[in-house]
């Protein structure tokens with residue numbers, strides 16, 4: 001069985017074709033600059049990379065090009081589209097409309113339209129991606145897999161905000177979280193690696209990338225997560241502020257003459273590591289600048305590590321302990337100074353890392369950096385969101 005995983009962005013479309021017997025990626029690629037000049041498809045299969053530069057006025061054309069690449073005599077991996085048994089679509093926001101992966105149907109697409117405001121940059125793109133795939137592959141079963149899905153096991157006292165209850169009822173204002181497929185994948189991989197069942201473990205997963213979130217997984221289920229109604233909440237990120245006193249935001253807006261939309265744009269795009277350091281949102285640039293003596297880059301990194309550390313402490317309290325701490329995603333997998341900064345002075349939790357192992361280069365495999373006297377296992381686990389989407393699509397269909 002082969003499943004095509006589609007991740008549609010406003011001007012991009014990433015894809016992976018996964019053979020579910022072996023869970024191997026047979027082909028993957030990315031369409032960039034859809035609807036803008038300079039559209040390009042990069043397709044990787046059979047150890048080769050093929051670049052197609054061709055106008056892609058919309059996602060329909062992009063999907064046609066992807067299917068053409070997948071079935072191409074030279075760079076293709078299947079003889080016809082009929083070999084694609086199902087399509088799994090990544091969707092960022094679900095609201096309370098979808099609590100689990102859902103089969104694409106007319107009814108589901110009506111609901112998708114209703115909730116698209118929850119992630120105005122992402123959800124409309126997913127709708128376009130689904131429609132483009134339906135046009136190109138009529139009759140192929142498709143699933144919607146939500147980034148929020150893993151977080152629906154949170155208890156009400158963890159997901160509710162202390163606002164007027166009628167606004168929860170009317171607008172479903174609450175914590176939804178994000179990166180759910182990643183937190184689910186790495187927590188399951190951690191249990192497998194430790195030779196235990198997920199039900200036996202208390203795990204804290206740190207998905208640290210350009211966007212970062214931290215999740216408490218108790219007995220295989222999410223019980224709390226750092227992102228909120230949108231991915232703006234939680235720890236500071238590449239360009240996002242993370243948690244902030246709203247009165248401070250209102251004060252800046254008033255002084256700088258920003259309206260609400262401008263303020264949110266500022267908090268999402270101009271703050272975080274970029275805003276504090278004035279250097280970059282990218283952790284490679286930040287660690288290099290800090291090593292060169294740039295004090296604001298040092299400050300941004302210290303703030304990030306400290307915020308993550310506080311979430312780890314909070315979630316250990318929430319679960320009455322922690323057996324395993326997992327690092328994943330671009331920063332979690334590749335930045336030793338972040339892992340060190342988060343894990344130092346955690347002896348009270350019985351958590352210590354092996355500093356030499358922590359410094360070893362990423363080899364793409366699971367790495368155990370647990371310190372000799374540590375009671376808590378500390379693992380680095382490469383994430384694989386596409387595989388989770390493919391598995392959930394297969395389970396559903």
Ligand code: ADP
Nearest residue numbers: 208209210211281282283284329330331334335
């Ligand atoms: P997202 O998926 O949220 O866009 P990623 O998980 O790809 O982000 O993480 C991007 C971040 O990871 C960047 O800040 C980057 O500096 C950092 N990073 C550090 N080392 C590497 C590396 N070797 N490869 C990729 N990203 C890295």
